Amino acid sequence: MSSLLLPPHPASAGAARRWAAPLLPADVRDPVVLVVSELVTNAVAADEAAGIADDIEVELVVDPPHGHVVLAVTDASNRPLPPSPTQVPGDEDGGRGLLLLEVLADDHGWSPRPRGGKCVWALFQRGCAPRPLRTEASPPLECADAV
Known part of the structure; x- marks a missing residue:
């Protein structure tokens, strides 16, 4: 597992992309890098809206034996994750992050x-590996519980 702490600042999305890309296998690099960017952007916005200045933690697990990659982004906001939108007007500057998460991640x-x-968290399957079994109550990665 690799992890990265980032300040809740808009530039952190680019830093997360640059950090994650070389750690990822080529077959999932593009979708994971895009989703990490979107989730960090959302975490920055959530922390800003809540007036919180705590770091954002990004965790990445590349698991070749099980054929998957797991991404987790932890922020300090208690604001729940809203449902994924079904569409976003073309003239909107934002609002696509959760839609991209829904489309690109396997879970x-x-x-x-x-x-x-x-x-x-987001799970990305590599190639034709069978999906791991999990229950709704247990994400495939221990989410950070930083103080």
Whole structure:
């Protein structure tokens, strides 16, 4: 597992992309890099809206034996993740992050952190590997519970 702490600043999305890209296998690099960028952007916006200046944590697990990559982005906002939109008007500057998450990830979800904040995770299958079994209550990665 690799992890990265980022300030809640708009430039953090680009830093997360540059950090994640070389860690990823070529067959999932583009969708994971796009989703990490969107989730970090959403985390920055959520922290700003809540007036929180805590770091955002990005975790990445590349699991070749099981054929998947797991991404988790943890922020300090208690604001729940809204439902994914079904469409976004073409003239809107934002609002596509959760739609991209829905389309590009094989599975995703979020969970509140015990000490406040939330963790949003996404699972990306590599090639034709069978999907791992999981229950709705347990994400495929331990979400950070940073103080």
